[in-house]
Amino acid sequence: MTTIDTRPPKLVADGLSIEYQVKRSGERFQAVKDITFEVSPESFTCIVGASGCGKSTFLSAVAGLLPYTGGSLSLDGRLITGPGNDRAVVFQTPALLPWRNVLGNVVYGLELRGTPEAQARVKAQEMIKLVGLAGNENRFPHELSGGMQQRVNLARALAADPELLLLDEPFAALDAITREVMQGELLDIWQKTRKTALFVTHQIDEAVFLADRIVVLSRGPGSVVTAVVDVDFPRPRTDAVRRSPEFLAKVDEVWALIKG
Amino acid sequence: MTVKSDESATPKRRSRNPRDAALAWVRRGEWEPVLGVISVTALLVLWQVAAWTGLTNELYSSSPIGIFEAGKEYVTSPDFVTDLSVSGQEFVVGVGIAVLVGIPLGLAMGWYRWVNAMLDPIVTFAYASPRVAIMPLLTIWFGIDKTSKVALVFLMAIFPIVINTSMGVRQIDVALLRVAKSFNASDWKICRTVILPGAVPSIISGLRLAIGVGLIGIVVGEFVAATAGIGHMMQEASGRFQTDLVFVGLFLLAGTGVLLTSLLRRLEKKFEVWRPSLNS
Numbered sequence: 139m140t141t142i143d144t145r146p147p148k149l150v151a152d153g154l155s156i157e158y159q160v161k162r163s164g165e166r167f168q169a170v171k172d173i174t175f176e177v178s179p180e181s182f183t184c185i186v187g188a189s190g191c192g193k194s195t196f197l198s199a200v201a202g203l204l205p206y207t208g209g210s211l212s213l214d215g216r217l218i219t220g221p222g223n224d225r226a227v228v229f230q231t232p233a234l235l236p237w238r239n240v241l242g243n244v245v246y247g248l249e250l251r252g253t254p255e256a257q258a259r260v261k262a263q264e265m266i267k268l269v270g271l272a273g274n275e276n277r278f279p280h281e282l283s284g285g286m287q288q289r290v291n292l293a294r295a296l297a298a299d300p301e302l303l304l305l306d307e308p309f310a311a312l313d314a315i316t317r318e319v320m321q322g323e324l325l326d327i328w329q330k331t332r333k334t335a336l337f338v339t340h341q342i343d344e345a346v347f348l349a350d351r352i353v354v355l356s357r358g359p360g361s362v363v364t365a366v367v368d369v370d371f372p373r374p375r376t377d378a379v380r381r382s383p384e385f386l387a388k389v390d391e392v393w394a395l396i397k398g
Numbered sequence: 399m400t401v402k403s404d405e406s407a408t409p410k411r412r413s414r415n416p417r418d419a420a421l422a423w424v425r426r427g428e429w430e431p432v433l434g435v436i437s438v439t440a441l442l443v444l445w446q447v448a449a450w451t452g453l454t455n456e457l458y459s460s461s462p463i464g465i466f467e468a469g470k471e472y473v474t475s476p477d478f479v480t481d482l483s484v485s486g487q488e489f490v491v492g493v494g495i496a497v498l499v500g501i502p503l504g505l506a507m508g509w510y511r512w513v514n515a516m517l518d519p520i521v522t523f524a525y526a527s528p529r530v531a532i533m534p535l536l537t538i539w540f541g542i543d544k545t546s547k548v549a550l551v552f553l554m555a556i557f558p559i560v561i562n563t564s565m566g567v568r569q570i571d572v573a574l575l576r577v578a579k580s581f582n583a584s585d586w587k588i589c590r591t592v593i594l595p596g597a598v599p600s601i602i603s604g605l606r607l608a609i610g611v612g613l614i615g616i617v618v619g620e621f622v623a624a625t626a627g628i629g630h631m632m633q634e635a636s637g638r639f640q641t642d643l644v645f646v647g648l649f650l651l652a653g654t655g656v657l658l659t660s661l662l663r664r665l666e667k668k669f670e671v672w673r674p675s676l677n678s
Contacts, residue, residue: 201580202580202582203579203580221580223582226581227576227577229577229580233571233573233574233576235592235595237595237669237672247581249591250583250591251582278672294577
């Protein structure tokens, strides 16, 4: 826990700014003005901020789905210029292909990347088991609950074996109970796979529970990094952590930073 | 890890008491097709009685039995085989080309804005105009053989296919496209794994319309100029005042339409196992 990580950072955002044209009005909109921070390997980083602060926009840029207009963004020392095999996204909505069953959806990412079918299936089965959906391979998305759909979403991203796992408010649409359960399971899975994770959320307690570091963004438009908060509760974290006074103090600290 | 179990485990209880069984049968709505049989039979009987009693003139309005007799005679004649094969070829080739051209065109129009901008005025104009009106022109260009009818069937069928396909593409969930793009998918793979399967229900609706208007194309085309075919046979029979035979042609066409539409319905069901059914 106290050893200093001497490895080079996984992801580096340096003075990043993102501007895009609003389709209807044609105006330029500056979502993000100046974002600078680093993500160390095998760490769990959360980005929090008020809604409209550009945190999802930032994640889209890391995923390579949205071009950035200034500064630089690099993963393992290589500039990000578009989507790549080194990243996988867990989207806010499950976004599962409704005509494919669970196995077909988890295989999907590997299939798009041209992984041989047999190999992809083995990997997908493994991930389905990891997210606790074993036995549900043949069910269709409409037969699954919201929580189960998000597990498929997660399994699909993990199956692609990315260097960096990007999660865009994946639990925002779930009910409070399912959300807590999923947070715990996500940590278990992360502990096992040790994927570097970048997780966007507007729920501060969620960020404090999950993260090693929290990046707080200022209100948008044109947001900047307000602060970077380290969270050093021991791992593996259990639900007991959530009830501790230290936890609540941390939540308050981040709250104060967001309110500014 | 809690995983929901299937809720369909409760067995349906079936009573052995005949009265209860009958009631259950009524409640399940299985008697509904019987109503249809009753109404059709009643109509046929009324028609026949009207002809027998002289209420209607059989020369003009024929009768079910008369049509049945004429039908028996027609389907056993060599003309039937010729007519059916001519009309069948016109339909299959015309609709077939419409499918082969229409689906890719519709996909391109739905996906690429510039293709849509370029073709939409033409498609809208052609779709809104009464396309059968072009038949005299097609006769001049392609003669009175099958080719002119194939051309008409093609022109009738392609537009509903193009319009429905492009509409289906435009309705595709943007989130699914983001997923595919995040995995660095090529346009071709996005088309094959997201766009095409997503558009299947719309494409099938387009095919259903295409079958209907394709049949119209055959008949109208053969009315205008032909040497053989079901429509041609009806036209000839009409000239000879063979009302029975005209009805035979009409029923043959209607039957073909019903048959093809129900085949398509089966195809649709096969593609829709993944859809939530209304009662689940």
